[in-house]
Amino acid sequence: MAHFEKANSLNEWLxxxxxxxxxxxxLNTEYWIPKDINxxxxxxxxxxxxxxxxxxxxxxxxxxxxxxxxxxxDSVNYTIMSEVGYGWLWRHIHGIGASxxxxxxxxxxxxxxxxxxxxxxxxxxxLSGMGLFVAFSAxxxxxxxxxxxQMSYWAGMVITNLFSGGSLEAYGLVEWIRGDYVxxxxxxxxxxxxxVFLIPLVIIGLIVLHFGTLxxxxxxxxxxxxxxxxxxxxxxxxxxxxxxxxxxxxxxxLSKDIFVMGVYFILFFYLVFxxxxxxxxxxxxxxxxxxxxxxxxxxxxxxxxxxxxxxPFSKDVGLxxxxxxxxxxxxxxxxxxxxxxxxxxxxxxxxxxxxxxLIDMIVLxxxxxxxxxxxxxAFIGLVSAVLFLLMGPALFIITMFxxxxxxxx
Amino acid sequence: xxxxxxxxxDFMGMALGACAAVGGVGALYAAKRSWDPLPSVKAAxxxxxxxxxxxxxELIVEKWRGKPIFILKKTADMAAHERDLVIGSDxxxxxxxxxxxxxxxPAYKKDTHVFFCACHGGVFDASGIQEPGLPPPSPLxxxxxxxxxxxxILGEEGPEYKQMLDAGLxx
Numbered sequence: 001m002a003h004f005e006k007a008n009s010l011n012e013w014l015x016x017x018x019x020x021x022x023x024x025x026x027l028n029t030e031y032w033i034p035k036d037i038n039x040x041x042x043x044x045x046x047x048x049x050x051x052x053x054x055x056x057x058x059x060x061x062x063x064x065x066x067x068x069x070x071x072x073x074d075s076v077n078y079t080i081m082s083e084v085g086y087g088w089l090w091r092h093i094h095g096i097g098a099s100x101x102x103x104x105x106x107x108x109x110x111x112x113x114x115x116x117x118x119x120x121x122x123x124x125x126x127l128s129g130m131g132l133f134v135a136f137s138a139x140x141x142x143x144x145x146x147x148x149x150q151m152s153y154w155a156g157m158v159i160t161n162l163f164s165g166g167s168l169e170a171y172g173l174v175e176w177i178r179g180d181y182v183x184x185x186x187x188x189x190x191x192x193x194x195x196v197f198l199i200p201l202v203i204i205g206l207i208v209l210h211f212g213t214l215x216x217x218x219x220x221x222x223x224x225x226x227x228x229x230x231x232x233x234x235x236x237x238x239x240x241x242x243x244x245x246x247x248x249x250x251x252x253x254l255s256k257d258i259f260v261m262g263v264y265f266i267l268f269f270y271l272v273f274x275x276x277x278x279x280x281x282x283x284x285x286x287x288x289x290x291x292x293x294x295x296x297x298x299x300x301x302x303x304x305x306x307x308x309x310x311x312p313f314s315k316d317v318g319l320x321x322x323x324x325x326x327x328x329x330x331x332x333x334x335x336x337x338x339x340x341x342x343x344x345x346x347x348x349x350x351x352x353x354x355x356x357x358l359i360d361m362i363v364l365x366x367x368x369x370x371x372x373x374x375x376x377x378a379f380i381g382l383v384s385a386v387l388f389l390l391m392g393p394a395l396f397i398i399t400m401f402x403x404x405x406x407x408x409x
Numbered sequence: 410x411x412x413x414x415x416x417x418x419d420f421m422g423m424a425l426g427a428c429a430a431v432g433g434v435g436a437l438y439a440a441k442r443s444w445d446p447l448p449s450v451k452a453a454x455x456x457x458x459x460x461x462x463x464x465x466x467e468l469i470v471e472k473w474r475g476k477p478i479f480i481l482k483k484t485a486d487m488a489a490h491e492r493d494l495v496i497g498s499d500x501x502x503x504x505x506x507x508x509x510x511x512x513x514x515p516a517y518k519k520d521t522h523v524f525f526c527a528c529h530g531g532v533f534d535a536s537g538i539q540e541p542g543l544p545p546p547s548p549l550x551x552x553x554x555x556x557x558x559x560x561x562i563l564g565e566e567g568p569e570y571k572q573m574l575d576a577g578l579x580x
Contacts (some may be wrong), residue, residue, distance in 0.1 A: 154513065158528070161512040167546065169580060176441075180450050182475035190444070291470060291477045293514040295527050311529055315510055315546040372530040 028250035032233050034221035035247055041219065042260035043108040048207065049261055050101045050268075057093040058196065065146065067192035069185045072148035073287045089272075095279040096271045098140055102302035104264075105133060113332070114354055116341045117220035123333040124213040128206060130330045135203045140300070142195035148188060149284030154297050156183040156191075166316040182290055224341035296371050304368030305361045309389075311372065312382035321389060328392050335392055338399035346405060349398045353391070360387050455564035460496055468517040470506060473552060473563040477506035477514055479524070481535060487522060490536035492551060492578050494569070496559060503561070504537045504549035515549075524549070551579035 007013035014020040033041075064084050066075040080087035109129070112118055118126035141159060145152045160183070164174045179186030218229055227245050235244035247253050271278070283294050299307050310322040344351040367381035456473040460480065463469060466487075469480040481502040483493065494501040506514050506524075513528035523540075524533040532540040537549035555567030566574075573579050 158511045158513070175446055176444055179444055179446050180475065181446070181454070184450070184475060186447065186450070290475050291472060291514070293528065297513060297528050311544075313544075315544060318544070372528065378530075 028254075029248050030233065030237075031215075031249040032229050032236075032246040033219050033249050033253040034225075034227055035245055036221040036223060036225065037219070038222060039256075039260050040107070040111045042257045043104055043111060045254070045257040046261055046264050047101065047104050047108060049265075050097055050104065051203070051207070053093060054097045054101065055200070057090040057097065060087075060090040061094055062196060065192075067146070067189045069148060069188055069288070072146060072188060076147040077285065092272050092276040092279075094143075096268065096276055098143060099279040099300065099302070100268060100271065101136065102140070102300075105136060106302070109133070109329075110354075110358060113357075114344045115220050115222065116224055116336075116343070116347075118333045119336060119341050120339075121217040122213075122220065125210065125217065126333050127330065128210040128213050132203065132206045132210060133329075135199055135206055137303070139195060139199045139203065140302070142191040142199060144300070145183075145188060145191040146195060147284060148288045149281075150286040150288055150292075150294050151281050151284040151297070153183055153288035153290065154294060155299060156187065158297060160187075162319065162322075166319045183288075220341065222343060224343065226341075298369055301365060301369070304366075305364035305388075308364040308368035308381050309385045311368070312378060312385050321385060325388060331392075332395075335396050336399045337396060338402040340402060340405045342405055347402060350395075350402060353395055353398055356387075357391050360384050360391070364388065455562060457560055457562050459560050460499075460501060461559040463499075463501070466519060466522070471563075473505075476552075478552060478563065479504050479506040479517070479537075479549070481517070483535060487535045490538070491576065492536055492538075492548070492573065494554070494556065494561070496556060502536055503551060503554065505552050506549070508545055509539065509547045509549065510544040548579070 004016055007016055011020065061080060064075060064080050064087065066072055076091070080091055082088075112126065112129070141155070145156050160174055160177050163177055164170050175181060178184070179190060218227070221227070225245075229246060232244045232246040236246055236248070241247075279300075281300075286294075298304065306322060306325055309325045310318045312318070313321055338347065338350065340347055344354045363380065363384045367377055367384060370377045370381075372378060454474045456471060456478075458469075458471050458478075458480065460482075463480065463482040465482045465484040467482070471478040471480065479502070483489070483500040483502060487500075489500055490502075492502070492504075494503050508515050508526040508528065508531050510526065510529055510531050513526050515524035515526040515531065515533060517524055522535045524537070526532070526545070529544040531543045531545035533545065533549055534540070537551075539545040539548055551570070551573060552563050553566045554570050555562045555565040556569055
């Protein structure tokens with residue numbers, strides 16, 4: 001057994017047993033962040049905080065929610081909304097949080113793309129982040145099933161039908177996923193399990209991995225500069241804080257993060273208290289009915305762009321296009337052939353590519369919300385979907401011919 | 410001596426690995442079976458419908474295995490089709506009322522005699538055949554049925570259904 005001295009403080013007592021001071025250094029006071037960053041670098045911690053808020057509000061909802069096709073709708077819309085003290089608060093926080101978390105995820109992703117933060121040693125950050133995007137999508141979808149309204153039921157029907165694989169007609173697989181011929185009790189209970197246990201567990205694991213992948217390559221900076229972190233850290237520790245290019249994660253960087261978070265939470269709680277309806281689809285306030293399709297089925301806003309890639313094509317082509325669109329973003333670090341880690345505005349054609357991608361995804365989102373009957377909008381949707389699919393090859397070609405930027409010039 | 414120890418450890422490692430693999434496969438199978446539809450769900454899959462009171466051009470919607478079933482008694486001016494159910498002198502269109510694109514329920518338009526799916530704009534005619542150039546890739550599906558007098562039993566495979574299946578008129 002190791003030798004223990006009498007401790008003079010709680011801190012010392014803990015330090016002897018779990019190396020608390022070393023832990024603090026590794027995770028906080030000697031985890032170095034570049035100085036040359038802006039508020040967009042705070043999105044990661046905002047996401048972590050929003051996830052925390054979703055967990056807490058979820059715990060309170062979980063205490064009254066009933067995962068049973070006969071009881072679910074009323075347990076949400078009657079019990080939680082009008083009987084449970086402040087039940088409405090948890091529900092609106094949970095609904096707004098689920099919606100806003102995707103807005104921040106998209107900002108976080110586009111910041112990464114703009115500054116080339118997925119390249120040269122940072123590939124795993126991108127890949128684990130995409131893993132989180134998929135896990136959050138599954139979490140959002142499974143959660144959307146739980147109120148068992150019309151949109152829950154029909155979104156469940158449409159999305160599980162995707163697994164029949166178009167002309168493969170794998171209805172056995174679809175029925176296996178549902179545990180029934182149509183979404184029913186077994187279906188609701190298993191998605192409840194996924195939503196409250198399995199997927200959150202996966203998300204927490206992926207968050208740890210995501211932080212871990214950041215450790216060695218470090219956070220990128222506004223110029224994509226190669227920083228000698230050890231040298232810069234020595235300068236900082238020697239008291240030359242001005243000359244050093246880095247700051248410690250805590251408390252210095254975190255204080256800025258928390259400021260941005262403060263601004264964010266003003267917006268967040270404004271939505272929770274005054275504009276919660278934008279995350280509460282009116283169609284989902286009708287109880288699920290397997291014999292009546294809503295006139296127009298659409299997903300929540302954050303899935304609209306990929307839905308619009310599915311929609312304008314015939315069934316099989318649509319499914320393939322949809323599959324490619326879902327997987328393509330994973331490969332971004334390997335499609336981008338340029339040696340430059342630099343912001344888009346210094347990378348010539350890449351900047352054009354970046355803005356075309358962003359605008360195309362916004363157009364896809366807008367078209368995905370519209371009913372399928374208007375031929376003009378259907379055509380715009382088709383063009384945007386084809387354009388999205390061409391963005392991958394375009395990136396490969398653009399970055400292959402991109403000139404190497406001489407650093408320090 | 411060192412070699413002997415290594416081979417003993419190798420053996421134990423392989424033995425553990427083999428046991429764990431067998432257990433793992435078993436657990437996966439059990440997990441797969443736990444997700445299967447329950448016997449009670451499967452057993453509730455038979456529905457009998459009486460067609461003697463049906464009126465022409467009026468869509469009847471019944472429920473079978475949680476899915477809507479369309480039954481449309483054809484009028485004289487609607488084209489006959491091999492997929493029709495013939496009971497006495499009457500012709501019926503009968504199908505699962507789920508769009509073959511992504512499973513929404515199409516609505517029957519009485520005046521134009523078509524099924525229109527609002528989700529992605531698919532159209533099927535009064536025999537359940539999809540209009541080309543639109544999302545649905547195949548006709549509305551015909552559920553397994555057996556004709557018994559003026560009644561049909563859904564879930565049982567009668568000779569007329571098997572004939573349609575063999576002719577590739579449904580899946």
